[in-house]
Amino acid sequence: MATQHSRSAARIMMAPAVILLLGWMLVPLTMTVLFSFKKYLPLRGGDLGWVGFDNYVRFVSSSAFWPSVQVTLVIVGGVLAITVALGVLLALLLDQPMWGQGIVRILVIAPFFVMPTVSALVWKNMFMDPVNGLFAHLWKFFGAEPVSWLSEASIQSIIMIVSWQWLPFATLILLTAIQSLDSEQLEASEMDGASPLARFGYIILPHLGRAITVVVLIQTIFLLSIFAEIYVTTQGAFGTRTLTFLIFQRVLESQNVGLGSAGGVYAIILANIVAAFLMRIVGKNLDS
Amino acid sequence: MARSVTQQRKAINTAVAWAVGLLIFFPILWTILTSFKTEAQAINDPPLFLFFDWTLENYAVVQERSDYMRFLWNSIIIAGGSTILGIIIAVPAAWSMAFVPSKRTKDILLWMLSTKMLPAVGVLYPIYLVFIRLGLLDTRIGLVVVLMLINLPIIIWMLYTYFKEIPGEILEAARMDGATLKEEILYVLTPMAVPGIASTLLLNIILAWNEAFWTLNLTAAKAAPLTAFIASYSSPEGLFYAKLSAASTMAIAPILILGWFSQKQLVRGLTFGAVK
Amino acid sequence: MYLKNAFGAAATVSLLMTSSAIAETITIATVNNGDMIRMQGLTDDFTAKTGHEVEWVTLEENVLRQRVTTDITTKGGQFDIMTIGMYETPIWGKNGWLVPLNDLPADYDVDDILPAMRGGLSYDDTLYAAPFYGESSMIMYRTDLMEKAGLEMPEAPTWAFVANAARAMTDKDNEIYGICLRGKAGWGENMAFLTATSNAFGARWFDENWTAQFDSEEWATTLNFYIDLLNDAGPPGASNNGFNENLSLFQQGKCGMWIDATVAASFVTNPDDSTVADKVDFALAPDTGLDRRSNWLWAWALAIPAGTQKEGAAKEFIQWATSKEYIELVAENEGWANVPPGARTSLYENPNYKAVPFSEMTLKSILSADPLNPTVDAVPYVGVQFVAIPEFAGIASQVGQEFSAALAGQQTAEEALAKAQALTSEEMEAAGY
Numbered sequence: 001m002a003t004q005h006s007r008s009a010a011r012i013m014m015a016p017a018v019i020l021l022l023g024w025m026l027v028p029l030t031m032t033v034l035f036s037f038k039k040y041l042p043l044r045g046g047d048l049g050w051v052g053f054d055n056y057v058r059f060v061s062s063s064a065f066w067p068s069v070q071v072t073l074v075i076v077g078g079v080l081a082i083t084v085a086l087g088v089l090l091a092l093l094l095d096q097p098m099w100g101q102g103i104v105r106i107l108v109i110a111p112f113f114v115m116p117t118v119s120a121l122v123w124k125n126m127f128m129d130p131v132n133g134l135f136a137h138l139w140k141f142f143g144a145e146p147v148s149w150l151s152e153a154s155i156q157s158i159i160m161i162v163s164w165q166w167l168p169f170a171t172l173i174l175l176t177a178i179q180s181l182d183s184e185q186l187e188a189s190e191m192d193g194a195s196p197l198a199r200f201g202y203i204i205l206p207h208l209g210r211a212i213t214v215v216v217l218i219q220t221i222f223l224l225s226i227f228a229e230i231y232v233t234t235q236g237a238f239g240t241r242t243l244t245f246l247i248f249q250r251v252l253e254s255q256n257v258g259l260g261s262a263g264g265v266y267a268i269i270l271a272n273i274v275a276a277f278l279m280r281i282v283g284k285n286l287d288s
Numbered sequence: 289m290a291r292s293v294t295q296q297r298k299a300i301n302t303a304v305a306w307a308v309g310l311l312i313f314f315p316i317l318w319t320i321l322t323s324f325k326t327e328a329q330a331i332n333d334p335p336l337f338l339f340f341d342w343t344l345e346n347y348a349v350v351q352e353r354s355d356y357m358r359f360l361w362n363s364i365i366i367a368g369g370s371t372i373l374g375i376i377i378a379v380p381a382a383w384s385m386a387f388v389p390s391k392r393t394k395d396i397l398l399w400m401l402s403t404k405m406l407p408a409v410g411v412l413y414p415i416y417l418v419f420i421r422l423g424l425l426d427t428r429i430g431l432v433v434v435l436m437l438i439n440l441p442i443i444i445w446m447l448y449t450y451f452k453e454i455p456g457e458i459l460e461a462a463r464m465d466g467a468t469l470k471e472e473i474l475y476v477l478t479p480m481a482v483p484g485i486a487s488t489l490l491l492n493i494i495l496a497w498n499e500a501f502w503t504l505n506l507t508a509a510k511a512a513p514l515t516a517f518i519a520s521y522s523s524p525e526g527l528f529y530a531k532l533s534a535a536s537t538m539a540i541a542p543i544l545i546l547g548w549f550s551q552k553q554l555v556r557g558l559t560f561g562a563v564k
Numbered sequence: 565m566y567l568k569n570a571f572g573a574a575a576t577v578s579l580l581m582t583s584s585a586i587a588e589t590i591t592i593a594t595v596n597n598g599d600m601i602r603m604q605g606l607t608d609d610f611t612a613k614t615g616h617e618v619e620w621v622t623l624e625e626n627v628l629r630q631r632v633t634t635d636i637t638t639k640g641g642q643f644d645i646m647t648i649g650m651y652e653t654p655i656w657g658k659n660g661w662l663v664p665l666n667d668l669p670a671d672y673d674v675d676d677i678l679p680a681m682r683g684g685l686s687y688d689d690t691l692y693a694a695p696f697y698g699e700s701s702m703i704m705y706r707t708d709l710m711e712k713a714g715l716e717m718p719e720a721p722t723w724a725f726v727a728n729a730a731r732a733m734t735d736k737d738n739e740i741y742g743i744c745l746r747g748k749a750g751w752g753e754n755m756a757f758l759t760a761t762s763n764a765f766g767a768r769w770f771d772e773n774w775t776a777q778f779d780s781e782e783w784a785t786t787l788n789f790y791i792d793l794l795n796d797a798g799p800p801g802a803s804n805n806g807f808n809e810n811l812s813l814f815q816q817g818k819c820g821m822w823i824d825a826t827v828a829a830s831f832v833t834n835p836d837d838s839t840v841a842d843k844v845d846f847a848l849a850p851d852t853g854l855d856r857r858s859n860w861l862w863a864w865a866l867a868i869p870a871g872t873q874k875e876g877a878a879k880e881f882i883q884w885a886t887s888k889e890y891i892e893l894v895a896e897n898e899g900w901a902n903v904p905p906g907a908r909t910s911l912y913e914n915p916n917y918k919a920v921p922f923s924e925m926t927l928k929s930i931l932s933a934d935p936l937n938p939t940v941d942a943v944p945y946v947g948v949q950f951v952a953i954p955e956f957a958g959i960a961s962q963v964g965q966e967f968s969a970a971l972a973g974q975q976t977a978e979e980a981l982a983k984a985q986a987l988t989s990e991e992m993e994a995a996g997y
Contacts, residue, residue, distance in 0.1 A: 009469055010384030017381035017444060018396065024437040025403045031414035041995075042413075042637030043655060043954035058994060063986065064962075090308065098302040105555075106548050107309035110316055113547040115498040117518055118536045122319050126529060130801030131739070131813060132331045134318065141334070148801025151972035167312070172558055214560045218442075221404050228500045232522065235626075237749035237965040238803075238972060248409040252630045254958025254991065255637070257413050264410020271405030279398050327837070331816065353601060354622065412634065420640050504627065505634065508642040509591045509619035520596045520622040528808070 029268070036261035043255045055262035064246055069270065071155065072242040076223045076274075078159040079166060080216055086163075087170030087215065088208065092200075094171070095178045112168035120232035123161045124150065128233075154238035161229055166222075170215045177211035178204065217278050224271055243267050316540075323347070323533035330529035346534035354517055356538055363513035363542070365428050366503065367496035370435035371489055374443045377436070379485070382447035383473060387459060397448060400441040408501045419506060426508040434506065435496045442495070443488055449560050450484030451477070486553045490546075497543045514539040587615035588877040590644040594620065595628050595864060598831065599697050599904045600647065602894065603885055609893060610884045616877045625752065629957075636661050636869050643869060644878040648693060649752075650684040650863050650935075651950045651957070657687035663868040663875055665691045665882070672883050676908045681863050684935050693865035694886040697827060698906030700929035701760065701859045703847040704814065704832055705821040706840060709733045709740065713820075723764065723789070723850040723858070726821065730797035733820035742797030744819035745790070748806035749968035751960030756949040757823070758967060759960075760860040762786040764851045768939040769951050769988075774997040778963075778985035787977040791970060803972040815839060823849055823858070826929055829922035830901050846925040848932065854940050860949035861933035863907070906930055955995045959988050 036055050039048040059065060094105060111119065127134050128149035136146035149157045181204065189199050225244050230236060236245045247267060251260030310317075322330050324342045332340075350356070385393045415434070416425075424430030454477065462476045478485075500515040507516055521528070521535040547554065594600045600622070607618045621643070623631060632646040636656060648656070656662050668674050674682075674691065681698045685691060703721065710717055713732040718725070730742030746757040759769065767782035777783065794802045797820075799813055807824060811831060814822045815838040822828070835841040849859035866885060868878045884890060891911060894903045900916045905926055911917050912927045938948045945951040950960070963984040970980035 006388050006469070007390075010388035010390075013380035013384040014396075016377050017400075017440060020377065020437060021400055021403050021440060025406065027418060028406065028411035028414040031417070032411055035413065041954070042633075043659070044995075045659070046637070062990065063983070093301070093305050093308065096301040096305070097298050098305050099298070100302065100306065104305045104309040106551060107313040109547070109551060110313050110544060113494055113498075113544045114316065114540050115500060115515060115518065117500045117515060117522070118540055119315070121518070121522055121532060122315055122536060125532065126318060126322065127315065129809075130804070131799060131818065132333075132529070132816075134335060137333060137335050146800055148804060148972070151801060151803040151968070151974075164312070164315070172555055173560065176555065176558065217401075218560060221401060224405055225407050227409065234804075235749055235961075235965075237968045238974065239969070241965075244407045244409055247407055249958065249961060251409055251412060252634070253961045255633065255954060256958070256994070259994070260410060261413075264407055267407040267410060268405065271407075272402060275398070275402050275405060331812075353604070354620075413638070416634055416638050416640060420638060425640055426642055505631065508593070508621050512621065516621075516623070519624055519627050522596075522624040522627075528812075 032261045032264050035257050036265050038258045040258040040261070041256055051258065055258045056265070059250075059259055059262045059266060064241060067239070068241050068243045068246040071240060072224065072244070072270070074155060075159055075162070075226070075240075075242060076220060078155075079162045079223055080219060082159065082163040083166045083170040083219065084212055084215060086167055087174045088205075088212075090167070090171045091174035091178050092204070094175055108171060109168040111164050112166075114165065116165060116226070116228040117232060119165055120161055120229045123157075123164075124233045128157060150234050151238050154234050154240045158229055158233060158240055161233070162223065162226060166219055169219070173215050174208060174211050177208050181207050213281060216281075220274060220278060224274065243270060316544075319533045320537050321533075322530055323537045325530050325533075327528070327530045330533070346530045347538070349531060350521070350535050350538065354520060356517070359512060359514045359517040360542065362428060362507075362511055363497055363515075366431045366435060366511070366513050367493045369428070369432040370439065370496045371443075371492040373432060374436040374440050374492060375447075375485065375489060378440060378443040378447055378488075379478075379481075380473075382444050382451055383477065385444075385448050386451035386454075387456065397445065400444055404438065404441050412505060415502075416506070425506060426511050428511045431503060431506060431511055431513075434502050435499055438499065438502070439492045439495055443492055446488040446491065446558075446560060447481070447484060450481060450488070454480050483553065483556045486550075487556055487558050490550050490554045491558060494543060494547065587617065588874050589617040589619060590874050590877050590881060591619045591621060591642065592645040592647070592866075592881070593628060593632050593643045594622055594647040595625050596622050597827075597864065599827070600864070602898065602902070603696070603890075603904075606890075606893060606897070610881060613884065614877070614880050616880065618881065626750070639871060641869070641871060641873075644872045644874045645866050645868055645881060647696070647864055648867050649865065650861065651947065651952060653685045653693045653865060653867060654687040654946075654952055655954055656867070657690065657692035661870050662692040663870050663872075663879075665694055665868075665879075668694075668879075668883060672887060673910075676888070676910050678907060678909055678930060680861055680930055680933065680935070681907055684861060685863060685865050693863075693867035694882045695863040695865045695907040696886055697904035698861075698863040698930060699825045699827045700861055700906070700926065700933050701757075701824055701849050702826050702829075702925055702929045703821055703823050703849060704829060704844055705729075705847065706733075706817075706819070706843050707845050708843045709820045717845065717847050720848045720857075721850050723852050726823075726850045727789070727793050727797075730793060730821055734797040739818050740820060741799040741813075741818055742820040743793060744799055744805065744810040744813050744822045745794060745802065746806055746810065746824065747794065747798075747802040747968055747971045748804055748809070749961065749964040750806065751950065751957050751964060753806040753964065754968055754971075755960040755964040756860055756862075758786065758790065758964075760849070760949040761790065761858040763856045763939050763948065764849075764854065764858040765789070766852075766854050766856075766940040768941055768943050770943060770945060770992075772942055772944050774944060774992060776985050776988035776992065778981045778988060783981055784977065787967065787970065787981060791977055794971060795973075803968045825862070826922070826926040827905060829926065830905070833901065833921060846922050848925070848929060856938070856940055857932055859929050859933050861930065861935055862949070953995075955991055959991045962987050962991075 037050055039051045041048060130136050130146045130148035139146045185203060189203060227244050230240055230242060230245050234240045247260050247263040250256050250263055323346055325340050326343060329336055329340045419425045419430055459472060459476060462472050503513050503515045504519060518535055518539045521532050604620050611617055635642045677695060678698060681695045682691060685693045685695060705717055713729060715729050734742035746754045748754055762783060765782050765786040767780060767786050768777050771777055810822055810824060811828055813819050814832055817840045829846060832838050832844050833841050849857045851857045866882045868875060872878060888910060891903045901920050912923060917923050933948050935946050935948050950956055966980040966983045969975055970977050
């Protein structure tokens with residue numbers, strides 16, 4: 001259907017976006033790769049010459065590397081599981097007829113508008129603080145010993161904070177998908193005497209497959225690089241040092257740009273592995 | 289069409305939904321409430337909910353310490369500017385991907401998304417050096433460009449999925465009538481795509497508004513937006529819950545209000561092709 | 565020689581004064597401490613005197629540090645004045661990144677700066693940053709709780725006494741914790757405290773060959789002592805408490821003792837913020853009889869990055885902000901208790917300031933810290949609560965996380981020390997020691 005003319009026009013129209021993104025990717029990437037082969041210590045005079053794969057070897061052989069990959073995946077996986085599971089439930093709930101639906105929806109999507117820095121600060125200080133936090137008051141009210149969340153349950157706390165921020169996003173997309181569900185099909189199954197659970201399992205959930213994929217894809221892109229939440233709450237302590245945070249420590253705290261750059265290259269590789277994995281699922285799901 | 293529902297069930301739904309909604313909203317509500325307390329009331333044991341001496345003192349202190357309007361203005365320009373610029377660049381690209389797809393379209397789209405996975409910290413030094421070279425440090429234009437680039441993949445993806453839902457026949461018809469490419473985009477496509485563009489616009493304003501790494505690291509005094517404003521309140525000396533709450537409320541209020549007023553538009557297009 | 569310098573300096577200053585008749589706008593990066601915020605509030609006085617305008621970039625300590633370090637190492641030129649500490653100044657000065665401050669005018673009276681501060685902010689006898697305020701650390705304690713426990717705090721207590729007193733004062737049911745100490749990970753948080761404390765226990769970071777010493781008996785004693793003490797007598801969640809968290813706990817009356825920065829004395833005795841303002845007294849940081857106390861030495865100082873276009877105006881600002889007149893200006897507006905402490909000898913000779921309850925103990929603490937001989941055994945480095953090498957911040961942040969995790973009970977002190985030893989050795993080897 002497309003003519004030769006429209007094909008070349010299409011190419012021209014895509015050019016600005018592609019060229020810009022290519023530049024945005026290539027310039028820093030080239031520089032990062034370049035730095036990663038150098039001994040580059042800003043506080044010791046900057047560029048101290050080529051060192052081959054030293055930085056790469058050092059970064060992986062550091063005892064912090066594998067735990068950081070693991071923590072990254074745990075946090076991403078945890079947040080995805082929570083937001084998708086609660087998102088589906090919340091979407092089902094919001095789809096029901098009720099009074100004040102608009103207001104409830106406003107309440108539910110609000111966390112999405114809050115800056116990550118602000119939400120981390122609020123959670124850390126006003127809720128999770130073991131002395132003055134609201135949770136501590138609540139625990140004491142029920143006669144329990146207040147928990148110091150950010151050290152005793154550090155990863156869970158961070159997953160919770162991040163999930164709170166992303167739950168609205170998941171809910172909204174899933175809600176749109178549910179609303180597009182053919183209600184006659186549901187009614188028919190109701191008449192056939194299918195239990196609510198069966199209806200959910202056989203009709204609703206399959207219908208949501210595509211929406212869930214999208215949620216997983218978009219969120220993963222953002223979650224792989226979460227930083228502010230960890231920076232504000234634990235500074236990477238108590239086993240919450242993600243790969244991004246480890247790179248941050250190498251580049252900015254240790255001021256070892258060469259080593260950090262090697263870490264950056266690893267992070268890109270990890271991101272691409274995750275991406276390739278996702279793309280296969282997503283690709284399948286989106287094509288259908 | 290409508291499922292028959294008893295009033296009783298509707299009441300139960302309402303109660304449950306409101307409870308859940310308030311629970312999710314509670315942290316924000318608590319922050320707003322705390323911002324009107326004195327520092328001592330903010331940490332009172334047991335916590336004070338509504339019955340305290342409401343005061344605007346914290347807002348006055350925060351405003352006196354940092355010129356809120358300047359940060360706000362920078363946030364508006366940076367978030368708005370980067371989004372508009374991004375959409376201008378993304379609309380043609382998304383259009384051509386949606387209506388003149390080639391074998392590589394999907395690959396290009398996925399590649400674009402993968403550029404978002406570069407860890408920002410890893411490329412701080414390269415970008416900083418480039419910015420020095422170009423004289424872009426602490427300029428709004430520099431941040432507009434960076435945030436535009438960061439969000440461009442998402443903008444293109446959203447628009448692409450939205451455009452794809454527009455039936456091709458309409459375009460064919462327009463073409464038959466002799467519409468040029470430009471007219472086709474301007475008069476046929478754009479009006480149909482307005483909801484999609486609107487929600488893309490809103491989502492990206494939110495994302496740009498909340499971006500806290502580049503906006504903090506590439507600015508000093510002149511271009512610093514609200515993310516930098518909040519960085520000076522994160523842990524000052526002594527009791528600070530009330531002041532932190534006031535500063536937080538000031539930082540999130542504009543985008544929260546915008547989001548609420550436009551939530552219908554936001555929701556309408558926020559599908560990322562999830563619905564078919 | 566000195567006189568000649570002074571004349572030269574006077575001449576350049578008068579030159580500066582005339583050339584800077586053009587009003588400029590300088591950008592200053594600073595930390596969000598109370599004293600700095602007060603300085604921002606008084607900027608109008610500077611503008612009125614010199615005509616220069618000031619733009620402030622106020623950031624939380626960690627953010628500030630990264631921001632200014634990135635800028636100075638890449639020569640980004642975003643700031644005309646940076647607020648830095650005793651750790652950065654000699655390293656940056658050595659690299660030639662800071663404008664030397666050896667031509668300050670005679671009436672600035674550079675010799676009035678406390679020798680310990682001046683020494684710590686110099687490299688090769690050249691001053692590179694002017695101290696805005698200086699601090700050591702000391703014990704702040706509740707007189708009422710001490711009395712209730714039937715104890716009396718000596719002026720220079722031992723750690724054994726402090727530990728005893730802390731356990732005796734603790735009353736967890738009423739949320740009274742005998743001692744509040746830093747536990748939050750960070751080289752400027754728990755590691756500042758623990759490094760200074762380890763000095764009193766005879767430990768050190770490195771031996772004279774730059775070999776890490778975390779496998780030593782002394783470190784094991786230090787860390788175990790600290791963890792046991794906080795477990796018995798510390799607040800819940802101590803592993804997340806830094807300076808600010810402990811300050812607010814103390815102000816709420818929940819700490820019996822608190823060993824931390826001397827500048828905190830003015831906050832805990834300020835009745836506007838502190839519920840225990842009239843029940844606080846001070847003592848020197850404890851020792852263990854090894855001739856080293858557990859107190860540190862630090863200064864927040866103003867420095868000018870080399871290459872700024874506005875060096876003249878920046879120098880005028882530094883002269884204003886760290887002058888005797890500025891101290892008087894603050895005293896006039898906010899009272900003597902709130903002036904920036906620890907920078908100038910003359911302040912401690914001022915009868916008005918001597919009347920402030922914590923002034924004497926602050927000075928004694930500052931004078932008892934010796935950055936050149938911080939440890940019992942000889943070391944190749946300077947710095948009391950830090951090691952003045954570029955790698956320290958990175959290493960200590962990671963070590964701090966291990967110690968913090970040990971305090972939280974996620975690993976034993978021995979495990980934490982073993983990890984600390986391994987990662988320090990690793991990083992030092994990478995840096996080429």
